[in-house]
Structures are given as structure tokens and as C-alpha cells.
Amino acid sequence: MARTIDWDGDAVVIIDQTALPETFRTLRLETVDELIEAIRRLAVRGAPALGAAGALGVALSARRHGTDSESALAAVRAEAERLAHARPTAVNLRYGVERALAALPQGADAVLTDALAVLDEDERVNRAASRHAAELLLRRCPPRPLRVLTHCNTGRLATVAWGTALGTVRHLHADGRIDQVLVDETRPLLQGSRLTAWELADEGIPHRVLPDGAAAAAMARGMVDCVVVGADRVAANGDTANKIGTYGLAVAAAHHDIPFVVVATESTLDRSLPDGGGIVIEERAAEEVTQLAGVPVAPEGSAVFNPAFDVTPVALLTAVVTENGVFATGRGT
Numbered sequence: 001m002a003r004t005i006d007w008d009g010d011a012v013v014i015i016d017q018t019a020l021p022e023t024f025r026t027l028r029l030e031t032v033d034e035l036i037e038a039i040r041r042l043a044v045r046g047a048p049a050l051g052a053a054g055a056l057g058v059a060l061s062a063r064r065h066g067t068d069s070e071s072a073l074a075a076v077r078a079e080a081e082r083l084a085h086a087r088p089t090a091v092n093l094r095y096g097v098e099r100a101l102a103a104l105p106q107g108a109d110a111v112l113t114d115a116l117a118v119l120d121e122d123e124r125v126n127r128a129a130s131r132h133a134a135e136l137l138l139r140r141c142p143p144r145p146l147r148v149l150t151h152c153n154t155g156r157l158a159t160v161a162w163g164t165a166l167g168t169v170r171h172l173h174a175d176g177r178i179d180q181v182l183v184d185e186t187r188p189l190l191q192g193s194r195l196t197a198w199e200l201a202d203e204g205i206p207h208r209v210l211p212d213g214a215a216a217a218a219m220a221r222g223m224v225d226c227v228v229v230g231a232d233r234v235a236a237n238g239d240t241a242n243k244i245g246t247y248g249l250a251v252a253a254a255h256h257d258i259p260f261v262v263v264a265t266e267s268t269l270d271r272s273l274p275d276g277g278g279i280v281i282e283e284r285a286a287e288e289v290t291q292l293a294g295v296p297v298a299p300e301g302s303a304v305f306n307p308a309f310d311v312t313p314v315a316l317l318t319a320v321v322t323e324n325g326v327f328a329t330g331r332g333t
Ligand code: MRU
Pocket: 042, 045, 046, 047, 048, 090, 151, 152, 153, 154, 155, 158, 159, 163, 164, 165, 191, 229, 230, 231, 232, 242, 243, 244, 308
């Protein structure tokens, strides 16, 4: 399968994640404004994929404006700043923008080269982080094929290729250690049922979709050996922002003494924040909650609370793992 996001001649090409699982199609984005719009409506999403989008967006801008005058450089920097703010929580977006901007004094070709390096690195670091996480889970879980619960989408669609938490599942499956993946549907935008189930079906990995509200009951029934999720931003102490619902899962997993592992890349770490209290949480449109595929599911005008992410304190996590190994540990270690 093609990369989730890539460069093609003079445009950014993405898999349109709003169309899955019904339709597989790609979109060509030729301006930074088109890219920002695609990021805001989650046509491209997931922290590592947003890092790639940030880097490629700066490359688009540098080619459009050029780099040989002060006003051209200012125009690129202004577009880069707007791009970095397209979504506020995943720190990878700013990381990707800044990686590409660092090459701006060397010209537009150098910016593109550095942006493409961000994409190439992504698969390598995902594979390494998810291998560390798989080994940790094999040490912590019963010696039999595992029932793994996951939330949101952290697979190849959330990255350039391979995936973080779902990459861990792929390693475990290749090792013959997956019995079944329990896939939280992940309200309100259904990244679990639409995207994770699609990826797992594509790979022939046994799985079962459950409503988010059934996850704690599945733990209580002894159906879950471990939980593995990704991250959008991890503070210096290991507190982790991830898709809304992660915190509740971690509370339930701690109650049932079930290992809970966060898999992220170093580019998702924000060492400038001592703890998760400073992480900005994106709030999204009310219609994502009050409508389902355009059909009203709440009375018109209902007030809504729709945070896209929550912060799980490190004390509720077994570990946060990156390509460099264990970054932080919490309970049970
Ligand atoms: O709103 P989304 O779909 O961009 O949220 C994505 C998540 O929360 C993922 O769990 C996270 O980015 C990790 S992706 C490897």
C-alpha cells in the first residue's frame, strides 16, 4: 500500500481518511491552505502523519514563494506558522514544520530533501518503538496468544507507514502472539471502527470492534490481557495526551491490574512541559457529537463538550515506550 502521505512531483498526496472504510482514494494538495484544510477535517491525521504533513507543507510553501528574497522567506515563515497551528495538541506537527524550516536558508530543494527525510525516518522509528513495546508486553503478559485492546487509530494510517501501537500489534501478530485485537470504535469520529478495523482486516489480524463504553466491561470479564495506545504529546514526566477516552481506559485498566503501554516516537515527546497540565487540548465542533453521518442524534441546539484528546497521568500507565526504549514508567514497575 502507498504511504499515508507522500510527495508527488509538485504536490502533497494523502490517503483521504474521511472516505474509509467505504472508499479508498487519494487527494492531491497543491497549496498550504489545502493542506491545512485537510488536517482540520482529519483527511490526514495521527501525530506522526501530522509531523510529515508539517514538513511537506513547508516544502510546498518554499517552492511556491521561492527563497531568494526577504519577502519570500517571510511568506514561507508565515505559512509555516499557520500550518503549525492547524491542530494544537499533536506536537509532531510543529516538529515537522521546524525540521523543514531549518533548511530554508539553503533553498527550496534543501527544504524538500529535509522534509522527505522526516518521512523516511518515520517508518524506521515506528518499527523500533513498536518492537520495544512488543518485547515489554511479552515480558508482562501471560505466555499465550494475547487479547490486546487498543483505542483510536495508531497504524500505518496515523503515520507515514507501519504504526506505533498498532505497529506493536503487527509485530506480535508476526510472532504468533495475537489471539484477538479489541478495537474501541472511538467516538465521535470512529477512528477505531473505520480505520483500525480496516487496517487489521487488510492484514488478516483477528479483531473485534466494541463501543468505547464496553471496554471496562470487557476488562471486568477477563477479556483483555493488555492495552496498547499511541500518543499525541508526552510531557517530560510521561503524562500522555491521546485520543479522548484514553484516560478512562487507563483508569479501568489500573483497577483491573492490566498492563497499559503507550507507544510513541521521540518526536511526540515535549520535554518543555514538566507534566501534562500544560498540554493544549483541541476542542472540536459540536456537530461531530450531535450528528452521525449528517443525521441528527441529539436535539437541535444541544450544548456539547467535545475535546479531541485527554491527558492520562503517568501513574496510571505501565510505561511510555519510544524508539529509544522505555521513556517513562508508572504503575507496576
Ligand atoms: O484526532 P486524531 O485522529 O488525529 O487522533 C489521533 C490519536 O489520538 C492517535 O492515538 C495518536 O495520534 C497516535 S498515532 C500513532
